[in-house]
Amino acid sequence: MKKFLIDTYIILKEELRILIRNPFWVFIGLFEPVVYLLLFMPFLKGVTSAPGFPAESTSRFFVPGLIVMTAMFNSSYSGFGVLDLLENGFIERLRVTPVNRLSLVLGFVLQSVIVLLIQSIIICIISLFFGYSPSFTGLVLLFLLVLLIAITLSSISYSIAFLVKDGGMLASVINFFVLPLFLLSGIMLPLSFAPKIIQGIAMVNPFTYAVNASRFLSDGLIAQNTVVIAFILFIILSILTLQWFIRVMKETVA
């Protein structure tokens, strides 16, 4: 157990050390959400008064969803970070060592998780200037949910990167899945605006629950069915996807 923790720490530290030398990427990942905050959120002003809009202020509605959105996009692109490591044989070098496969997997996944948490905190701080006033406990839980989403999506992204080993392929596979999931999760506009059929489809999208839960949590409403469902869903998904990544790590032909 001790060896397992040390190994995970060594790999995580190595990945973070490289990241700290090049912190540019943390900020690149913030560009998109900030642009949405500045250039999209103002548009919502006009629809808050529309019948069926769930919140009184735009920031209460949009910022929690924006945090989930950042988690969705940024962690699902984390696979790009390992493409060159696969290419130059570094991953293979790790795989020949006696290090536990779970440590290898967690080293990479936790790096993405840490980056994402830093980004989420920065988004929250910026949002405070746009009238966002979340509940503190709710926010802590929201970050926990973001952590689970990050584990799930970065595991998937890494696994696909290991399997396709090609940037173009990885981008198209990711877009193919993430874009519809994003549009069907009610981040941009309330799902109540959508036709019944789309609402129906959205009900089988786990991110719909995550987005709804994120709004409850930032309002401080913790004891909600949606919140519980979102956590259960993403605990299961993160375990399954981690297991997939371990299997890929064990078997890929790099």
Place this chain on the structure above:
Amino acid sequence: MKRKLPVSIRNSPIPSFKQLNCIVISLTKKYIMNDIVIEVNQLRKIFSSGKRKSKSVEAVKGIDFNVTKGEIFGLLGPNGAGKTTTLRILCTLISPTGGNINILGYDLAKYQKEIRNNIGYVSQKGGLELRSTGRENLILQARLYGMSNIEAEDRAEYLIEKLELQSFADRKAKTFSGGQKRLFDLSAGIIHTPKILFLDEPTTGLDPQSRSHIWNEVTKLHDEGTTIILTTHYLEEADVLCSRVAIINLGKIVELDNPAVLKRKIISGDIITLNFENGISLQTASGLLSSESFVKEIKTVDTLLHVYVDEGDSALPLVMSVLHKNNLSIQTVSLSRPTLDDVFLKLTGRKLIDEKE
């Protein structure tokens, strides 16, 4: 009530002390005195891409070999022969489709962790983290084998001094030259003083000076008692370094022996190589010469005709006179002693290094 013994045991005589002794000795011979460190039996690997069977490729088609402690064992063959696949299976990187492998007494199918602890692997690509320095790469590698931070730093420093890497050890790996990179790859591979070291094409793409530097280090490791298995498509490399060479072609071992023995066994005598102006004269000459008594064998490669003879010095004038009599003009002619290249050509009908590459 007395229990009946199974028939097979009842009828077999109890082994005498002497017989038992014999069994122990033979086992000892196999595993300790001969010190077999790697045993490969009927190794097969099929890569299936997609679900259709037609797309699957059989990269390794049932190969057997043993490696004894302290030897440098070479896997020689052209690109795509199955060398790297074999090596990657032995290093626990990919699982075999069939066959048994035993490394240092551990069954590969069950004891991967134990095997990983005792082997080092230097892949074709090397695997340095290019954004880190050479030294940082070594320290990371040492840490992954369970050394503490201080131990890892000491070990990295020791290897940097031993392989004389001081002048560039603290530069980013991406600034390294091919040779410098390879030396660090090698250092990372031996950071934990493995019992067996696997080298996948250790000198491919290196200049002659770097190549001999690597050869020196490999020889030193060999002198220290490390068992080394390397793949190469340079015959010179196999010739210089290896105690035994397995020649692999299309996923099978075609021949396995000491390089010197291989050369003698496969080709006794010399080779006359003739270069013709056109294919027609080559065909005619091939037909004419094959009926001559002094010619042992003839092989055609592109526009070249290889004539295998016992005594090159005396056969050359005879060959020339046959060609002259039939008005066949040649562009060049050369006489050579057999190299492993010729061994390979003779065994497989293929050249080891594709000239188009």
